[in-house]
Amino acid sequence: MARSPSLPDRPTRDIDPNLPDEERLDALRSHLEELTDVQEKLASQLESAEERRDELRERVDQVERENECLKHSPLYVASVEESFDGEVVVKQHGNNQEVLTEVSPRMADRIEPGDRVAVDDSFGLQTLLSAETDARAQAMEITEKPDVSYDDIGGIDDQVREVREAVEQPLAEPELFEQVGIEPPSGVLLYGPPGTGKTMLAKAVATKTDATFIKMAGSELVRKFIGEGSRLVRDLFELAREREPAIIFIDEIDAVAATRTDSKTSGDAEVQRTMMQLLNEMDGFEHRGEISIIAATNRFDMLDRAILRPGRFDRLIEVPEPDVGGRERIFEIHSQDLSLADAVDYDVLAERTDGYSGAEIESVTTEAGMFAIRDDRTAVTMADFEDAIDKLESDDGSEYVSSENYFFN
Numbered sequence: 533m534a535r536s537p538s539l540p541d542r543p544t545r546d547i548d549p550n551l552p553d554e555e556r557l558d559a560l561r562s563h564l565e566e567l568t569d570v571q572e573k574l575a576s577q578l579e580s581a582e583e584r585r586d587e588l589r590e591r592v593d594q595v596e597r598e599n600e601c602l603k604h605s606p607l608y609v610a611s612v613e614e615s616f617d618g619e620v621v622v623k624q625h626g627n628n629q630e631v632l633t634e635v636s637p638r639m640a641d642r643i644e645p646g647d648r649v650a651v652d653d654s655f656g657l658q659t660l661l662s663a664e665t666d667a668r669a670q671a672m673e674i675t676e677k678p679d680v681s682y683d684d685i686g687g688i689d690d691q692v693r694e695v696r697e698a699v700e701q702p703l704a705e706p707e708l709f710e711q712v713g714i715e716p717p718s719g720v721l722l723y724g725p726p727g728t729g730k731t732m733l734a735k736a737v738a739t740k741t742d743a744t745f746i747k748m749a750g751s752e753l754v755r756k757f758i759g760e761g762s763r764l765v766r767d768l769f770e771l772a773r774e775r776e777p778a779i780i781f782i783d784e785i786d787a788v789a790a791t792r793t794d795s796k797t798s799g800d801a802e803v804q805r806t807m808m809q810l811l812n813e814m815d816g817f818e819h820r821g822e823i824s825i826i827a828a829t830n831r832f833d834m835l836d837r838a839i840l841r842p843g844r845f846d847r848l849i850e851v852p853e854p855d856v857g858g859r860e861r862i863f864e865i866h867s868q869d870l871s872l873a874d875a876v877d878y879d880v881l882a883e884r885t886d887g888y889s890g891a892e893i894e895s896v897t898t899e900a901g902m903f904a905i906r907d908d909r910t911a912v913t914m915a916d917f918e919d920a921i922d923k924l925e926s927d928d929g930s931e932y933v934s935s936e937n938y939f940f941n
């Protein structure tokens with residue numbers, strides 16, 4: 533705790549009244565100087581004390597706010613089903629319990645059927661959830677025009693070709709499949725280590741086919757939107773129908789489609805419901821129109837085989853870590869917009885980055901640029917790239933450990 537600084541001594545001086553006038557005046561002047569000095573010191577101490585008081589006040593405010601938050605019990609999310617004079621029927625998400633409850637006059641004229649609200653333990657309506665807090669908006673990332681092209685993807689040419697055949701062609705030339713009399717693949721599953729370009733592949737097809745890209749992350753469905761998973765899956769397919777042509781991209785599908793465990797915890801039951809909804813949507817998707825479904829995982833081993841049956845994710849495409857030629861190409865792609873001071877030997881960099889994913893190579897190029905900036909230069913050199921690799925190798929973060937370590941552990 534900071535101690536208050538001690539106050540300066542108050543100068544005292546006895547001036548002999550019998551001194552000649554001139555000497556008394558001198559003595560008084562010098563006394564005045566001492567007093568002025570003390571006054572300045574006191575003023576500066578007062579200023580520091582006021583600053584400290586303001587800091588403490590701010591801290592008290594913050595602690596009070598935190599305390600308030602701690603005193604509040606959690607709120608539950610519910611939907612308004614019907615609304616009468618000052619009363620509403622709400623249905624709590626998760627357990628689907630329906631109750632009739634009163635609405636405070638403060639909220640009465642703002643509540644309409646279909647609204648999502650936060651309710652407390654006794655179903656008192658606390659807040660009307662705005663569109664921003666709506667789970668549907670939060671759980672799905674919608675991109676009308678993604679800007680990834682096939683040329684932005686390096687080192688996985690075979691996978692690009694397969695995805696084009698399985699997703700792009702049925703969207704672009706459905707009549708071809710009709711003429712030949714075959715069904716295009718229902719869903720495509722991309723599997724492989726993290727950061728190898730799976731999301732990019734899905735976005736690139738959407739760009740090429742002018743389709744809306746709708747992404748949902750399986751992990752978020754089970755962690756963030758507990759109790760709402762199956763409804764959100766239904767919404768996801770509904771939204772795709774509204775936005776045709778559309779590509780539905782389900783990232784980390786393993787989070788909702790992992791092999792069934794024997795445990796009967798409510799969390800597992802909820803994940804099961806979400807997966808069943810997903811399977812239902814896919815099975816009932818006969819006249820799919822211009823909608824394609826792509827899923828991705830880096831835990832292929834964990835998947836429930838039920839999702840791989842014909843009519844579901846029946847086209848599997850492995851997206852591996854890039855080989856040396858692929859890494860060279862990815863270095864070239866990510867250096868396209870860099871100002872380079874001299875020729876960069878991408879082949880040497882590719883040799884040095886065995887086991888790196890595309891995302892890790894992107895980090896190397898960003899870090900190389902940072903080295904140039906730190907050095908007050910506007911162009912990046914080969915040495916910057918080498919230093920960047922050294923730095924990322926020595927960094928103590930699992931982020932840059934070879935992505936093999938993530939895969940099938």
Ligand SMILES: Nc1ncnc2c1ncn2[C@@H]1O[C@H](COP(=O)(O)OP(=O)(O)OP(=O)(O)O)[C@@H](O)[C@H]1O
Nearest residue numbers: 684685686726727728729730731732862890891894
């Ligand atoms: N093959 C690649 N070519 C060029 N860049 C790549 C490649 N793979 C990854 N990248 C870079 O890494 C970033 C992340 O890639 P992306 O999100 O497609 O990986 P992912 O396989 O979907 O990863 P995750 O499994 O973690 O979701 C991309 O935005 C891109 O900059």
